Amino acid sequence: xxxxxxxxxxxxxxxxxxxxxxxxxxxxxxxxxxxxxxxxxxxxxxxxxxxxxxxxxxxxxxxxxxxxxxxxxxxxxxxxxxxxx
Amino acid sequence: xxxxxxxxxxxxxxxxxxxxxxxxxxxxxxxxxxxxxxxxxxxxxxxxxxxxxxxxxxxxxxxxxxxxxxxxxxxxxxxxxxxxxxxxxxxxxxxxxxxxxxxxxxxxxxxxxxxxxxxxxxxxxxxxxxxxxxxxxxxxxxxxxxxxxxxxxxxxxxxxxxxxxxxxxxxxxxxxxxxxxxxxxxxxxxxxxxxxxxxxxxxxx
Amino acid sequence: xxxxxxxxxxxxxxxxxxxxxxxxxxxxxxxxxxxxxxxxxxxxxxxxxxxxxxxxxxxxxxxxxxxxxxxxxxxxxxxxxxxxxxxxxxxxxxxxxxxxxxxxxxxxxxxxxxxxxxxxxxxxxxxxxxxxxxxxxxxxxxxxxxxxxxxxxxxxxxxxxxxxxxxxxxxxxxxxxxxxxxxxxxxxxxxxxxxxxxxxxxxxxxxxxxxxxxxxxxxxxxxxxxxxxxxxxxxxxxxxxxxxxxxxxxxxxxxxxxxxxxxxxxxxxxxxxxxxxxxxxxxxxxxxxxxxxxxxxxxxxxxxxxxxxxxxxxxxxxxxxxxxxxxxxxxxxxxxxxxxxxxxxxxxxxxxxxxxxxxxxxxxxxxxxxxxxxxxx
Numbered sequence: 001x002x003x004x005x006x007x008x009x010x011x012x013x014x015x016x017x018x019x020x021x022x023x024x025x026x027x028x029x030x031x032x033x034x035x036x037x038x039x040x041x042x043x044x045x046x047x048x049x050x051x052x053x054x055x056x057x058x059x060x061x062x063x064x065x066x067x068x069x070x071x072x073x074x075x076x077x078x079x080x081x082x083x084x085x
Numbered sequence: 086x087x088x089x090x091x092x093x094x095x096x097x098x099x100x101x102x103x104x105x106x107x108x109x110x111x112x113x114x115x116x117x118x119x120x121x122x123x124x125x126x127x128x129x130x131x132x133x134x135x136x137x138x139x140x141x142x143x144x145x146x147x148x149x150x151x152x153x154x155x156x157x158x159x160x161x162x163x164x165x166x167x168x169x170x171x172x173x174x175x176x177x178x179x180x181x182x183x184x185x186x187x188x189x190x191x192x193x194x195x196x197x198x199x200x201x202x203x204x205x206x207x208x209x210x211x212x213x214x215x216x217x218x219x220x221x222x223x224x225x226x227x228x229x230x231x232x233x234x235x236x237x238x239x240x241x242x243x244x245x246x247x248x249x250x251x252x253x254x255x256x257x258x259x260x261x262x263x264x265x266x267x268x269x270x271x272x273x274x275x276x277x278x279x280x281x282x283x284x285x286x287x288x289x290x
Numbered sequence: 291x292x293x294x295x296x297x298x299x300x301x302x303x304x305x306x307x308x309x310x311x312x313x314x315x316x317x318x319x320x321x322x323x324x325x326x327x328x329x330x331x332x333x334x335x336x337x338x339x340x341x342x343x344x345x346x347x348x349x350x351x352x353x354x355x356x357x358x359x360x361x362x363x364x365x366x367x368x369x370x371x372x373x374x375x376x377x378x379x380x381x382x383x384x385x386x387x388x389x390x391x392x393x394x395x396x397x398x399x400x401x402x403x404x405x406x407x408x409x410x411x412x413x414x415x416x417x418x419x420x421x422x423x424x425x426x427x428x429x430x431x432x433x434x435x436x437x438x439x440x441x442x443x444x445x446x447x448x449x450x451x452x453x454x455x456x457x458x459x460x461x462x463x464x465x466x467x468x469x470x471x472x473x474x475x476x477x478x479x480x481x482x483x484x485x486x487x488x489x490x491x492x493x494x495x496x497x498x499x500x501x502x503x504x505x506x507x508x509x510x511x512x513x514x515x516x517x518x519x520x521x522x523x524x525x526x527x528x529x530x531x532x533x534x535x536x537x538x539x540x541x542x543x544x545x546x547x548x549x550x551x552x553x554x555x556x557x558x559x560x561x562x563x564x565x566x567x568x569x570x571x572x573x574x575x576x577x578x579x580x581x582x583x584x585x586x587x588x589x590x591x592x593x594x595x596x597x598x599x600x601x602x603x604x605x606x607x608x609x610x611x612x613x614x615x616x617x618x619x620x621x622x623x624x625x626x627x628x629x630x631x632x633x634x635x636x637x638x639x640x641x642x643x644x645x646x647x648x649x650x651x652x653x654x655x656x657x658x659x660x661x662x663x664x665x666x667x
Contacts, residue, residue: 228430
């Protein structure tokens with residue numbers, strides 16, 4: 001789980017072009033959207049692509065993203081349970 | 086049509102790793118690739134706008150030009166009715182090619198929403214409008230080459246029919262690391278008269 | 291006093307017909323061009339879209355010319371312009387405007403210098419211009435989904451600046467793998483024909499079409515006069531519209547101010563109505579902010595899908611027919627109100643004396659355009 005969280009932080013910084021942020025800046029329970037990392041609606045869609053591309057998870061209802069992408073912690077938990085690759 | 090005299094208030098040219106503002110070279114470096122050049126500019130001029138890194142190259146080019154010409158004249162406490170009139174040759178093809186690659190192979194078919202949004206040339210106008218809070222007239226055109234007479238006429242129309250108080254004009258051509266950004270602000274004050282000839286002289290400087 | 295600028299000739303090529311009359315017949319009957327398609331070259335899964343039959347295009351095009359090699363989009367653009375160009379003399383004061391978002395983007399499937407050249411919008415414009423022998427440099431408007439309406443506004447302004455006497459405007463886009471995959475990645479595609487403003491909507495249907503109009507300072511044969519226009523950015527977000535409809539409100543206000551009318555003079559609104567929740571909601575808020583909540587409004591996306599760079603111009607062509615025929619067309623696909631600010635959606639096609647209509651569009655990049663047209667009596 002710790003390795004997955006580390007990997008997620010790296011990937012999120014990479015795919016969302018968070019140039020000014022380091023892995024160490026992101027805490028596991030920090031909110032990703034709103035006041036946290038300040039991600040927006042396009043980022044949320046990009047995270048859905050990330051789930052599909054890297055972990056083989058197809059999110060059919062984008063509304064689910066809201067709870068899954070709450071924090072690195074919730075994302076890692078969801079991926080661990082649902083990943084197909 | 087009754088016309089008031091208009092002027093080229095300020096100019097900015099970005100090409101070949103060099104930025105020239107009002108005829109003066111203000112930034113250059115030898116770094117390879119436009120994105121790293123843009124990043125160096127961002128750091129040196131302390132832009133502090135992380136969204137910059139999400140933009141495609143075309144938007145970054147437009148953003149830098151707008152930043153340099155608008156910052157000195159924008160009053161953040163007031164409405165600034167500055168129209169945006171932009172054009173280029175290659176539309177968003179630089180990003181289009183990258184997006185097309187992401188959908189070309191069926192095994193690696195992962196179309197990216199963040200890339201797709203930049204497959205429209207006018208997105209750079211949106212980025213500038215958001216940064217400078219310009220709720221103003223804006224339009225994007227495509228021409229084979231820089232069309233000074235169109236730019237002159239259309240900027241004058243916007244001013245004459247009072248759709249805008251000033252117009253930021255931009256030629257933002259970007260394809261495959263080849264780029265040229267030419268920006269000028271048309272206003273009722275300045276030293277260079279806003280004519281087709283003068284626009285061309287500034288473009289070719 | 292600025293010159294008055296008119297629209298005198300119009301035409302369109304759509305799945306509902308290759309001339310305006312056939313389109314109006316089909317709209318009156320409530321027929322949609324949107325169908326379920328299974329075409330793996332466009333998308334892996336089946337999808338809903340409004341697509342023009344290629345054989346029909348070829349057949350119609352063969353009657354125009356047998357020379358030259360043209361893409362489907364180019365043929366459709368030439369077919370749209372052909373009957374109206376023939377009626378007017380082309381001079382060096384005749385402008386040619388082309389509106390599109392992605393043009394011949396499908397050329398990029400081949401990776402060669404030639405296909406890059408082919409994908410350039412200027413190349414497309416030059417081909418159409420050469421076909422008709424336009425004498426001035428083509429002007430391509432590429433401003434996302436407002437392009438088609440914006441092109442009319444630009445033509446009007448250029449004629450008012452006396453740079454030109456008249457302008458042919460053509461608009462077009464086709465349904466490609468490129469745009470289908472993009473809208474799909476935005477989770478914005480509906481798996482049934484779209485339902486603008488409806489509670490039961492599930493997103494956008496894409497479509498393809500071309501439309502053409504003649505914008506002119508010559509009152510002879512004029513159908514409508516262009517009273518005013520505005521194109522103001524939301525300055526809010528590059529893919530989502532403003533929650534308050536600010537840019538659209540200001541665009542309409544700018545157009546009404548120029549037209550010197552108030553909202554009571556507008557008899558009908560041909561809105562954008564893409565059937566995404568954010569767009570529809572934003573429009574409803576904007577219309578009610580301006581006092582247009584009781585004005586009959588429709589979206590034609592239920593008939594044609596979202597035809598991107600063509601949509602604004604196509605919807606103006608149909609809107610003009612509404613004025614000429616004194617007919618309000620039903621907003622196809624609508625059942626239950628799905629926006630928080632009630633607006634007056636046209637539920638049934640009906641006859642009504644009409645004099646003036648407002649066309650609006652909004653799109654990526656936070657762009658908005660509003661243009662007001664009045665019938666020539």
